[in-house]
Amino acid sequence: MKPEVFEYHLAVPKSAIDDMEHVNNVVYLQWVQDIAKKHWESKTDKAIQNTYVWVVLNHFIEYHHPTFENEKITLQTWVDNYRGVKSERHTKIINTTTQKVLVSAKTSWCLLYKESLRPARITDEISTLFL
Structure with missing residues (x-):
């Protein structure tokens, strides 16, 4: 099944x-994290x-083409796979006009219990939300 x-x-x-x-490359990284959070929420x-x-x-992160002020962009993200406490998330940032x-x-994430900050196994309840 495609995510x-x-x-x-x-x-x-x-x-x-x-x-x-x-x-700036740091901004791209921030956008990668921001879209992951938006998706989760x-x-x-x-x-x-x-x-x-x-x-x-x-x-x-791979930087393919530069992006400039006022350009319209689309951020896309999806969870590709998970196992145990870890998940792999992919993100693409695309120029909306040219589709480049x-x-x-690709980001590796670990799920934690918020209170204890100890690793938490990814449950079926969570994994099925992203399929």
Whole structure:
């Protein structure tokens, strides 16, 4: 079964632009984290959000094309697989006009119990929300 893709759209703000006049690489990383959080919050209720939290284990990011102020972009994310306490999330940042992939990322996440910050096994209840 192919995982559901979650999307978010935005126009690149001036605050994202660096001295080279394109989006700074740190901003892309922030967007990768932001869309993951938006996806999680869109699929879970307050009870689940108050029980669990995700932490990043690692990010792998490829920068394909620069992005500039005021460009319209689409952020896409999906969970590809999970096992035990870990999950792998993919993100693409796409120029909405040209459909060029600007950035692609793969992030490994670990699910924790929010109160104890101890690893929590990903339950069927959680995994099925993202299929």
